[in-house]
Amino acid sequence: MIKISSLTIRDFRGIRSITLDLGSNNFAVCGPNGSGKSGVVDAIEFVLTGDISRLAGKGTGGLSVKEHGPHVDSTPEYAFVEAEVVIAATGKSATIRRTVKQPKAPMVTPDDPSIRAALAELAAHPEFVLSRREIIKFVLAEPSARSQLVQALLRLDELDTVRANLTKIANAEVRDEKAAIRHAADAGSDFALALGIPKISSAPLLIAVNTRRTTLGLPPLNELTATTSVREGLQPPTSAAGAAVNKTRMLTELKSARERLEGLATAEFEDALSATRAAVGTLEADVSLLQGANRENMLRAALALYDDECPVCGTEFELAEFQTTVTAKLAALSAATAKRQQLENALDPIADALDQAALAFKAAANWSNFAKIPIPVAKLAAAAQSKAAAAAALRKLLPIEATKESLATAGDISGLRDELAHLDAAAALLPDPSTQDAAREYLVIAQSKLESWRKCRKAEVNAKTRAELTSAVSATFGDAITDGLEAIFDAVRSRFGALYRAINHDGKVPSTPASSRFRGGWPLMWIFTAAGFFRQAPITVRATKTGWACAFT
Amino acid sequence: MSTAADTTDDSDGTVHGTSNDAVPIVHKIFGAFANALAAQPDRAAVAERLRKALVTDGARSEAALRAVLFDGGDL
DSSP, X not given: OEEEEEXXXXXXXXXXXXXEEOTTSOEEEEOXXXXXXXXXXXXXXXXXXXXXXXXXXTTSTTOOHHHHSBOTTSOTTXXXXXXEEXXXXXXXXXXXXXXXXXXXXXXXXXXXXXXXXXXXXXXXXGGGEEOHHHHHHHHTOOGGGHHHHHHHHTTOHHHHXXXXXXXHHHHHHHHHHXXXXXXXXXXXXXXXXXXXXXXXXXXXXXXXXXXXXXXXXXXXXXOOOXXXXXXXXXXXXXXXXXXXXXXXXXXXXHHHHHHHHHHXXXXXXXXXXXXXXXXXXXXXXXXXXXXXXXXXXXXXHHHHHOSSXXXXXXXXXXXXXXXXXXXXXXXXXXXXXXXXXXXXXXXXHHHHHHHHHHHHHHHHHTTTTSSSSOOOOHHHHHHHHHHHHHHHHXXXXXXXXXXXXXXXXXXXXXXXXXXXXXXXXXXXXXXXXXXXHHHHHHHHHHHHHHHHHHHHHHHHHHHHHHHHHHHHHHHHHHHHHHHHHHHHHHHHHHHHHHHHHHHHXXXXXXXXXXXXXXXXXXXXXXXXXXXXXXXXXXXXXXXXXXXXXEEEO | OOSGGGEEEOTTSOEEEOOSSOOOHHHHHHHHHHHHHXXXXXXXXXHHHHHIIIIISXXXXXXXXXXXXXXXSOO
16 A cells, blocks of 8 residues: 655646645545545546546546646646655655656656556556545445446456356357267267167167177177177188178168168157147247247357357457346246247257268268169268258257258158168178178177267266366356455445445534544445555545545555 | 455444455455355365466466366366
């Protein structure tokens, strides 16, 4: 903290010439309107920072220190403020003199680097001067704005920097988690497809694998652990299997493709499509609900994509303000949220079926060039792409037109059976592999797919852990900021109330236009300074219109 | 948390500061945050890393915070 021993003001603001012996104590200046109380406050701020905050900012109409700093009958050359100060932490004394002509070039005697460092810190935190408007705004703040107000008043930028970065990290990890879940599901589906089983489950997997192992004279596996190798004990082939082995793989993948295809043609799948089409129609018919769902979708995306500014309009927002605004808007859309979640639950299994079909169709289409004459698979290849795109659209839900189109074409399998039949015919022409060759190839492929699936599952678990951790850290940090700043707000407001009552003598304004001293500290700023933030600052409160002003050292 | 402990009241209502070198507000909030995080299951280690990084090392950037969150070997 800087204590001011004396203050000399010449031709500055409304003051011609005055020297105040403050003795490094607290003091107040009292007097009628226009007597120059604010000039003393301005002088303290000016000599320490080179600026006068109430001449800057909104609503000041282009006022400047050089034009409006000097007394009306003087010029910048003659207007100056000089202060004798003591740095409380070091005990060092110095004289600081600053002219309006060169406000950013103070003369410091002795020219001690630590004194200049203290001045530089003050210039970076000029909030030690509080206007009447700022004080009233602080006292009357709504509960939801308190923590933000304290943060802005104290310029606790570090808190917002950390909070914004923790939020960014959490948002990124949640996005990565979703991608990892999808990759693991795809790898699992690919694994099941290669094994020719409906889904990844220990029992059917062991049955399928042990059937081949028995054929090869290998001991059966009793359980499937995290390190199990389904091809354990398998020896390299003694002869080239060639096309014979390919036939096994081809038949397996064609069989899976056919099963996925027929799955899209079942009455059960058609019923699910009909039900969701009806639900989507209901949503579309209710204009306000659809608008709500669209708006909710946009707001959720905005929350996830926040990056120091609104991702929609580019307006710079502080994180807390942005979250508060968007969350309040989301709360007002609860009906749309409920409807959206209900529809998403109904669409998920359809999207899963389409994803699995897309994977199987793609694998089948890859056999097109196996024969000497390419087998036409244009519809299978197109279906692989369109089913995957439809699944993605259903998972997004909005825009609603894309969901409707996806539901309309989800069950379309026209032409696919014919292309699969052509591939089957080509496979039939291949020489049959020996039972042992087929079993060997099956285990090799199964192990390869198993390892891919394990890798994706591990990544999924890791991503989930990271997302949970970062979300918890981000939320806890936000709560800590709010709790901490609101505690400061409550304490400061309580102290300020006591100060206000003391100054006004139970509501009465002091009538004597003279300087006087207060015995005690000043609660509002004592709390801020004692908390360590205004370490270099004297305490300055802007003049009021009630006949008194105060500044403290 | 409270900052009111840094001031005392006389019986006549006069307020006196008791310390000019108290812990900065940001450090108090970082400390409260670390305490709250440490109270959660399995978060004690990362809470202490964050406390050290924020209070002692002055970590503020996204890269620095990422390193603290993920490089502790507990993930």
